[in-house]
Each structure stands twice: as structure tokens, then as C-alpha cells.
Amino acid sequence: MAFKGAIELELFTHIDGGSATAAELATRCRASERGVRILCDYLTICGHLSKQQNAYSLTPTSQAFLSKNSPAYLGSMAGFLINGFQVAAFRDVAGAVRKGGALGTEALDPESPIWVEFARSMAPLAAMIGGAVAPLLVPDAGPLQILDVAAGHGMYGIAMARHNPDAEITGQDWRNVLEVARAHADQAGIGARYRTLPGSAFEVDFGGPYDLVLVPNFAHHFDPAAATGFFKKCRAALKPGGRIALIEFVPDEDRVSPPAQAAFALTMLVGTPAGDAYTFAEYEAMLRDAGFRDWEMLAAENIPQRVIVAVA
């Protein structure tokens, strides 16, 4: 919560711009000096700032990722990861454990505004991940039809289009979310190769056939049976020999490592009716049952997600 407050106040950006004391920062942030001092002290305790006498400075990490002056700025993520919906989902963890799933299901409602916020907030991080993953998935030239399922911000499909100037992308998501993906595609200069396909991923006709179906951060919202059924639908939209590519948090078989990937299961417990952070063995079983073959898991450097690829 403190972190989100600091992002909203653009505290890191103002420090990067030369303001150092609570008094200077309070003027910049149009906030109280006392409030700024207490928040900056808290961020120092957490390791996001350094403090010498009464002057605050950025750590290398906060400089790179939390100042809006940095090209790698990721502060917008707070808008999705720490928004009211997420906090509300965690309000009654005991209740979700008793039920075995979310007490509310707003996240899966048609055209939920949550996913517009997601598309806006998470785009910078997704752009980095997409850039790292694209070379693993597509050649850098040659015609390629790609379906990006539940595209959200669109950055995964857009990364493929940037990596391969002959690739054509179909971005599928709710109509309100696709407006964000469309804007990102145009900003990335690949708008002419970007089509949109609005509707429910479970109900809309995917068209095709495609060479590659991207399924980024989507299958974890559903139970294995629903995900398997969905993978079948993806397979039907692929050319013979075409591939599906899941981009997912994949914990080890012990389900308690690596920490961030394994911890994601709790977010799925409180936020979805039956989602989970599935292991590779579980994804193997789902893909097998959906008729895929030759599955493998790929890792890109410095990326917490894994890419699971299988052949139709």
C-alpha cells in the first residue's frame, strides 16, 4: 500500500529529478512534509530508498524501474497489482480456503473493467517479457499467422510482430480491453498487421488456421478440465504442425518454489473460482488430453514466467 502511494505521488520520479529532502519533495508532490518524511522513511526501511542525514536518494533498482524518467519504468503495475479489486479479493482468505475459490467472481465477468486496468498497468512489464520470449517462439522473418488469446495489453503478440516483420497478429479479448491493445499496436508501428477479435475466449470463433496460438497468463484462471477444453479449441484453430505457447508462472513440483511463482497460487485461490499455479506435469497432462504432442518448457533469462510449447 505504501509502495502504491509512492507511485501515485511520483515520489521516485521527483527524487530522480533532484528533490532530496522531505520539504523539497512535499513541494513537488503537493503533499505535507510530515507525510512525505514518514513515507520516505518507510520506503527506506523497505530498501526502496537510501537516506543520508535528511536527504533521500534512489537505489539502483528504484532508479531503473520506479522513476518515470527511466525507459524501464514499471511503476504502473501498482495500478493493477495493488488495486481495490485485488485487496478486496484478499479480504477474507479464510472464506476462500473454506470454499476452495474466490468469494466473488468479478474477474471473470464479461468486459470487466479489471482487465482494462490490467492492460494499461501491466503493458511495460509485458513488453519486456514479450521481447525476451519472442526469439524463442518465432523466426525473425517469413509469413506467420499468430493468434494472441486474451491479449490484454497486446504486448506479447506485438513483441512477435516486432521480432518478425512478416508476422500478422490477431488479438482476442473483450471489446473494451482490445481498445488498449489496438492503441499499443499502433504505438509500436505494427498496427497494419494487427487485427482484433472481440468476445469471450471460450465462445468466439477463433478463425484461422494459425501457425502459433499464444495463451499468455490465461490458463491459470481455470480448473484443469476447463483449461483442457480450451486448449482443444486452440488446437482446432492451428495448422497441422502449428504450435500453442503458454506463458505462465510454473512452480516446481513441490509447489513451494520458486517463491514468486508458487505464491501466485494464492492469488488464483482468492481471485478465481478454480484457478491455480499449475506445475509443468499438470500442464503436460492438460496438453496431452487436448491432443497436443512434443511439449517442452522454455526459459528466457531474467523472466519469471516460463514458456510451454506444444505441437498440434
Added chain:
Amino acid sequence: MAFKGAIELELFTHIDGGSATAAELATRCRASERGVRILCDYLTICGHLSKQQNAYSLTPTSQAFLSKNSPAYLGSMAGFLINGFQVAAFRDVAGAVRKGGALGTEALDPESPIWVEFARSMAPLAAMIGGAVAPLLVPDAGPLQILDVAAGHGMYGIAMARHNPDAEITGQDWRNVLEVARAHADQAGIGARYRTLPGSAFEVDFGGPYDLVLVPNFAHHFDPAAATGFFKKCRAALKPGGRIALIEFVPDEDRVSPPAQAAFALTMLVGTPAGDAYTFAEYEAMLRDAGFRDWEMLAAENIPQRVIVAVA
């Protein structure tokens, strides 16, 4: 939030009682196996449980403090530290920083139910702190009149009464809170030496004179001027040579160490109009301005709070 959920489900207690797998625990907790598995994995990631194959076990720390079978059980603290009021206070940190204080002031309302929850939830921890602090403050025999201001659970005054069988305690707090303190005094077997004084600490006549006025975890809710005025009121209720004893989180002069004590300032920013985690130098100034002398800061082993004593 996960931690609070686990306490509500009595997960740690059921593991202590011999249930080890998610299936066994789900039966005990009347919860879903899937939910229990995900929560236990999360608690394992956080270091509160261990996991071997599919069996969960307590760490030494969770065994000592989170199983209701342990005499040192502190799990009730979640009821105050992670309740809806606290979470709501942190909902808009940027807003509190702009304003320089809490956006709501429910915590300081007369007879706020927050302090009844506080008195119930925090009693076990306060009993430990009180037990450690009592030998620093009172002799183990001899008549002694002690006022416990904003007594809450009453455990600090009760600890003094247990340490000194001749001490008589006056517990002051809101009427609804004092019902909890009264019950604790009776449970501790010192009810005959426990008087209650209901009302606002700022407005009620303290009576006296007292040998010792305890002010535990109270001054941090107010600005220095209000705290100084309040200390004057305490001084007026003391015998000549009597002492005031603050029990407080006291950060170092750099305000970013030790971590827990310094971080407490943020809780005061978002939860009170003008409270803070004050340094020893700041308390010295307030006590001096209130007419006290010979102030010193005492530390008890393994206790995060400090005791600041001064002579009237």
C-alpha cells in the same frame, strides 16, 4: 491477509494436533482441500510452515506462537493488526501523505469498538511485555498506587500488580474497553486491587496522587503539543518524586532503524490525525516541557518497546 486467514482457520493449531496433509487439515478446518493446500503452500513459502512431500509441519516459531496449544500463543493479534479498520486506513496512503494524517479518525472516537478489539487481541503480547517491564518499574513489595492510562487490555497494570502484591492499580480507558481490562484483572487474581476509571484520558479527573503513571502505547497517537499537555496532566496526578513511564516504539534518531520501530510511524500517519513514532530526543523535549526531570530510557530483553521513565 493469508496469515490472518490461517489464524481464523486454526490451521497452525490443527497441524500441532497431528493433522499433516491438506486432506487431513481440510477435514479439521471444515474447508476445501484445494484451499488448504494453496494456503499451506503459501505459508511454507513465507517460512511459517515446513513441507516434506505432502505433509506440513510447524516451524519452532509457529509452534511457540501460532498454535493455540502453546501458552505463548499470539495468534489473536491478527484480529487487531490485520482487521478491516487497519486495512482501510492503508487504502489511500497517497491521500494520507498529501494531508499529513489519517483521512478518517475513527481510532480516536469515544468508545470506538476498535479499542475493544485491541484489548481482546493484543492482551497475550502485552502480558509478555508487561511481565518483562514490571521488574524495571516497581519493587516487588510495598504499597504503591499506579494509574494505567488508556489501559486497554489492562495487562501492563496487571503485570505490575502481579509483580508487587501490595500495588493497587487504577485502569483508565473508555467504559467499553474497561470491561475487557476488568475481566483480565479478575482472571489474573488481582481484581480486588484493580479499580476502573472510565472516560477520555484527556478529560477524566485522574484522582491520585499516584506513585507511578503508566502511559503505554498512547502518546504516539498525538502531536507533540497534545502529548506534552497530556504529560502535564499526568504530572499533576503524581506524588512529589513520583514517576511517569511511557512504553513506546522508539526509533533511532535516523528514523529508519530499528526497522519495526521506525516503520510504526506509517501506521500512525495513516491511522491518526497527527501521531508519530517519536525518537527519544523528541520524548525528552516533551517531558521537559511538561515539567519532568531525570528522564531515562530502559530496555527489557526481547521486547521491541522501550520504557521511558521520568520523575515528576
